Amino acid sequence: MQVIYSDALVIGGGLAGLRAAIGMKRRGHDPIVLSLVPPKRSHSAAAQGGMQASLGNTIKGEGDNEDVHFQDTVRGSDWGADQDVARMFVNTAPKAIRELAAWGVPWGRVRGGDHESVIDGKKVTLTEKKEAHGLIAARNFGGTQKWRTCYVSDGTGHSMLYTMSNQAIAENIPVVERAEAISLIHDGERCHGAIVRCLITGELTAYVAKATCIATGGFGRIYRTSTNAVINEGIGAAIALETGIAKLGNMEAVQFHPTGIFPAGILVTEGCRGDGGLLLDNKEHRFMPDYEPEKKELASRDVVSRCMETHIARGNGVQSRFGEHLWLDIRLLGKKHIEGKLREVKEICEYFLGVDPIKQLIPVRPAQHYSMGGVRTDYTGQSPTLKGLFSAGESACWDMHGFNRLGGNSVAETAVAGMIVGETMSEYLESDAGDIKVSTALVKDFLTKQEKELAGYANSKGNRNPFHVIREMQETMSKDVAIFRSEDRLNAAIEKLTELQRQVADIKVNSSAKGANPELMAAYRAPKMLKLALCVAQGALQRTESRGAHFREDYPLRDDANWLNRTLASWKEGDELPSLEYEQLDVKTMEYPPAWRGYGAKEWKEHPETAARQAEVDAVKEKLSDRFAIQNELMPYEHKLPELLRSRNERLGEKEGQ
Amino acid sequence: MSNTIPAKNVEVARKLKFNIYRHNPKDENSKPFFQTYEIDEADSMTLFIALSEIRENLDPTVQFDFVCRAGICGSCAMLVNGRPKLACRTLTKDLPSEVTLAPLPGFELIGDLSVNTGKWMRNMSEHLETWIHNKEKENFNVIEERMDPDKAEEIYELERCVECGCCIAACGTAQMRNDFVGAVGINQLARFSIDPRDDRDDAKFYEVLGTDEGVFGCMTLLGCDDMCPKELPLAQQIAYMRRKMAKAEV
Ligand SMILES: Cc1cc2nc3c(=O)[nH]c(=O)nc-3n(C[C@H](O)[C@H](O)[C@H](O)COP(=O)(O)OP(=O)(O)OC[C@H]3O[C@@H](n4cnc5c(N)ncnc54)[C@H](O)[C@@H]3O)c2cc1C
Ligand code: FES
Numbered sequence: 001m002q003v004i005y006s007d008a009l010v011i012g013g014g015l016a017g018l019r020a021a022i023g024m025k026r027r028g029h030d031p032i033v034l035s036l037v038p039p040k041r042s043h044s045a046a047a048q049g050g051m052q053a054s055l056g057n058t059i060k061g062e063g064d065n066e067d068v069h070f071q072d073t074v075r076g077s078d079w080g081a082d083q084d085v086a087r088m089f090v091n092t093a094p095k096a097i098r099e100l101a102a103w104g105v106p107w108g109r110v111r112g113g114d115h116e117s118v119i120d121g122k123k124v125t126l127t128e129k130k131e132a133h134g135l136i137a138a139r140n141f142g143g144t145q146k147w148r149t150c151y152v153s154d155g156t157g158h159s160m161l162y163t164m165s166n167q168a169i170a171e172n173i174p175v176v177e178r179a180e181a182i183s184l185i186h187d188g189e190r191c192h193g194a195i196v197r198c199l200i201t202g203e204l205t206a207y208v209a210k211a212t213c214i215a216t217g218g219f220g221r222i223y224r225t226s227t228n229a230v231i232n233e234g235i236g237a238a239i240a241l242e243t244g245i246a247k248l249g250n251m252e253a254v255q256f257h258p259t260g261i262f263p264a265g266i267l268v269t270e271g272c273r274g275d276g277g278l279l280l281d282n283k284e285h286r287f288m289p290d291y292e293p294e295k296k297e298l299a300s301r302d303v304v305s306r307c308m309e310t311h312i313a314r315g316n317g318v319q320s321r322f323g324e325h326l327w328l329d330i331r332l333l334g335k336k337h338i339e340g341k342l343r344e345v346k347e348i349c350e351y352f353l354g355v356d357p358i359k360q361l362i363p364v365r366p367a368q369h370y371s372m373g374g375v376r377t378d379y380t381g382q383s384p385t386l387k388g389l390f391s392a393g394e395s396a397c398w399d400m401h402g403f404n405r406l407g408g409n410s411v412a413e414t415a416v417a418g419m420i421v422g423e424t425m426s427e428y429l430e431s432d433a434g435d436i437k438v439s440t441a442l443v444k445d446f447l448t449k450q451e452k453e454l455a456g457y458a459n460s461k462g463n464r465n466p467f468h469v470i471r472e473m474q475e476t477m478s479k480d481v482a483i484f485r486s487e488d489r490l491n492a493a494i495e496k497l498t499e500l501q502r503q504v505a506d507i508k509v510n511s512s513a514k515g516a517n518p519e520l521m522a523a524y525r526a527p528k529m530l531k532l533a534l535c536v537a538q539g540a541l542q543r544t545e546s547r548g549a550h551f552r553e554d555y556p557l558r559d560d561a562n563w564l565n566r567t568l569a570s571w572k573e574g575d576e577l578p579s580l581e582y583e584q585l586d587v588k589t590m591e592y593p594p595a596w597r598g599y600g601a602k603e604w605k606e607h608p609e610t611a612a613r614q615a616e617v618d619a620v621k622e623k624l625s626d627r628f629a630i631q632n633e634l635m636p637y638e639h640k641l642p643e644l645l646r647s648r649n650e651r652l653g654e655k656e657g658q
Numbered sequence: 659m660s661n662t663i664p665a666k667n668v669e670v671a672r673k674l675k676f677n678i679y680r681h682n683p684k685d686e687n688s689k690p691f692f693q694t695y696e697i698d699e700a701d702s703m704t705l706f707i708a709l710s711e712i713r714e715n716l717d718p719t720v721q722f723d724f725v726c727r728a729g730i731c732g733s734c735a736m737l738v739n740g741r742p743k744l745a746c747r748t749l750t751k752d753l754p755s756e757v758t759l760a761p762l763p764g765f766e767l768i769g770d771l772s773v774n775t776g777k778w779m780r781n782m783s784e785h786l787e788t789w790i791h792n793k794e795k796e797n798f799n800v801i802e803e804r805m806d807p808d809k810a811e812e813i814y815e816l817e818r819c820v821e822c823g824c825c826i827a828a829c830g831t832a833q834m835r836n837d838f839v840g841a842v843g844i845n846q847l848a849r850f851s852i853d854p855r856d857d858r859d860d861a862k863f864y865e866v867l868g869t870d871e872g873v874f875g876c877m878t879l880l881g882c883d884d885m886c887p888k889e890l891p892l893a894q895q896i897a898y899m900r901r902k903m904a905k906a907e908v
Contacts, residue, residue, distance in 0.1 A: 038776025095798035106813035134804030166789040515684035519718035
């Protein structure tokens with residue numbers, strides 16, 4: 001039995017995992033990072049649009065600060081977010097972006113003086129302040145009051161990930177590439193690391209660690225049409241679920257992005273709309289103002305995606321051999337802008353569609369994009385039920401996104417959560433809780449179990465192709481657990497998914513090739529992905545309301561009276577379905593009580609305590625004038641942040657307290 | 659405004675013939691050979707779609723690497739009819755009906771079309787120290803250092819490299835000596851050398867680049883520049899660093 005010991009095992013080499021590892025290393029611990037692929041190829045590299053941080057340097061970002069970012073984030077979440085966490089996040093985001101700037105990210109910078117821009121379909125001239133020249137610039141993104149999304153052309157994720165990964169190399173952090181965690185080692189109360197399969201040799205190794213962090217990104221590949229990388233299969237979240245003790249939060253909250261290019265599903269960034277691009281229908285009519293007069297193309301993603309699908313359903317889609325789609329028009333932004341700030345978009349259009357977006361329209365239709373749900377953690381990033389297990393980034397339900405994440409808030413989350421979790425894991429390692437007493441017998445049990453399971457596929461009596469099981473699951477999810485949901489469709493989906501789950505026993509792996517063995521990989525991933533799919537479908541069926549990205553045709557209103565809560569899913573070994581329970585959000589302690597989002601449906605069922613809490617909030621705002629004092633009176637959170645991250649953020653021209 | 663998805667070869671669907679390099683170095687008995695698969699071409703078919711179809715329906719054992727399948731991550735470089743390319747954004751309609759696929763040369767073979775570029779790149783990165791060297795302590799609570807907007811764009815121009823390995827596969831020197839840092843390495847140091855946040859001076863870069871493993875190993879065949887899928891100005895960067903290193907020497 002091969003066993004490797006370390007202080008901390010970080011499963012995932014994307015932005016979140018790498019940043020957490022750097023934090024621990026800097027505090028004197030020795031983390032090991034695992035990744036399915038070289039870390040620079042992680043999905044974080046695909047983020048084009050940008051990262052939100054309230055620097056307020058540009059003229060359209062003037063007056064921005066943590067309070068405004070907080071409001072946008074909570075509103076964007078449709079009040080599903082954990083407001084403490086959202087506060088911790090907005091305070092740390094400017095630090096994260098400045099740290100990345102110091103490490104080498106070539107953020108787009110403000111150019112003092114006049115420049116041309118397109119707002120609401122019209123060309124305008126903006127005048128940037130001279131004092132801001134050379135500071136980090138920002139662009140417009142959906143669902144925000146200020147221009148807050150900082151960017152590196154449209155290669156933001158690429159630049160961030162390369163910088164982060166180079167920094168991890170500089171700090172001498174070992175990264176085991178082409179390694180897959182396939183099971184967590186635990187004793188029912190505490191996590192002790194993971195069983196890891198080498199994707200080059202096929203060998204299994206036990207990685208025993210005092211603390212383990214799941215930073216494996218999203219699980220978009222349970223859907224057929226997804227903007228996600230093909231490695232985003234959610235195995236990290238699934239192995240947490242399979243412990244039977246750790247829980248997954250809000251799995252039904254799945255985001256669809258309005259502008260997946262059609263039919264491939266490859267994303268073109270929200271920056272296209274942020275920078276002034278328009279959505280058109282088959283008559284080249286700009287339809288968003290008809291549905292959403294306030295925010296138009298820049299309402300939040302769930303709203304725009306639903307408007308698009310509704311518009312298509314009403315017969316306004318463009319017909320094509322692959323089905324119907326709409327158009328994205330960025331021609332009005334001009335050649336210089338497209339070839340500079342949207343070059344990645346131009347390349348994608350040329351290579352995958354043969355379309356030149358400077359002169360032609362881009363065919364688009366919403367595609368699965370982001371997993372708001374994931375491993376449920378508390379504000380420190382630790383699982384409340386399985387000690388020693390942490391999670392950060394898209395794989396986590398740390399819960400700053402609630403039921404809908406705003407564009408640009410995700411890469412910001414990865415860096416911020418990485419910073420916070422790197423600190424809280426260090427604190428854990430330095431405390432008594434970090435001491436480890438794991439028996440080798442336990443480790444061996446977990447290893448043997450995996451060996452048996454893998455061998456089982458070769459000896460199976462059935463003849464089911466694992467790739468086909470996965471494809472049928474993906475098709476079911478895309479058809480019936482997508483943008484519009486209803487009881488009938490969800491029941492049908494669950495029936496199909498459970499049937500597929502039974503067929504897992506018939507999966508046969510024909511090849512006994514040594515090494516990577518892609519057939520075997522599909523075989524052991526299929527049942528794990530099916531469990532995630534069932535958590536999504538079952539969560540969606542039970543939640544009889546519409547909130548954020550979760551939309552029920554049969555229950556179109558947001559129902560705060562009954563559903564202001566978070567879904568927790570756990571899986572008992574041998575069960576066919578997940579067990580669901582609900583964690584209430586407390587209106588009485590909210591800094592920002594539920595209200596209308598400013599776009600989308602104007603009605604909702606109010607929580608009985610909302611009005612009273614709103615009155616308290618108003619009274620405090622009446623009494624105090626310093627924004628920090630108001631905040632602290634309403635919902636103190638600073639003590640929850642690791643010490644390193646508690647200080648205030650400096651801003652151009654901002655005086656204390658304003 | 660006529661705007662349709664390109665749809666060549668729709669009426670007469672072609673049969674595509676793929677000759678795929680097969681070898682499993684983990685298996686002592688495995689000898690390299692080319693295996694042939696036939697599939698029907700579909701609209702907007704990329705090599706990603708074609709290979710996935712081969713694996714799902716014809717042969718589940720074929721090894722290859724895709725991650726983003728959108729031309730962003732650099733995972734899928736391979737030799738397509740002898741030329742290094744990103745397979746995910748290579749459309750079959752631009753290829754003849756018979757296509758030969760082989761792994762990138764210059765890297766350790768994992769199996770079939772899959773090579774270990776990650777290991778190579780990490781070594782390169784450790785050797786050249788491809789990160790910002792800055793003695794000042796970072797303080798993330800205060801307003802960031804200013805940078806000229808043009809400078810930021812200039813840095814990003816060079817940072818767009820996706821470490822796909824096409825330049826190494828296309829490089830005469832890299833095929834002959836495996837310690838050559840290649841265009842990918844030289845370009846990355848060029849990126850750090852123009853970054854005002856990096857304290858290193860030319861003498862420091864000279865230590866790692868002023869050798870035959872560095873710029874002086876380059877035979878100026880410029881395969882790298884021709885083959886870079888991101889169209890990075892590699893020839894220009896090599897010439898630039900070489901001039902700099904030649905000066906640093908005296
Ligand atoms: C096309 C696209 C564009 C986007 N654009 C933006 C944007 O502009 N702004 C924004 O804020 N967000 C954007 N996002 C979202 C954002 O990019 C992701 O949410 C974020 O990068 C996720 O980072 P992460 O570190 O959590 O995970 P990832 O970057 O996905 O990394 C996951 C890591 O885990 C590893 N891994 C996975 N499973 C295992 C396992 N079982 N064992 C070992 N290792 C494993 C992988 O190898 C990888 O290293 C975009 C997303 C997509 C799909
Ligand atoms: S798969 Fe990412 S570049 Fe081809």
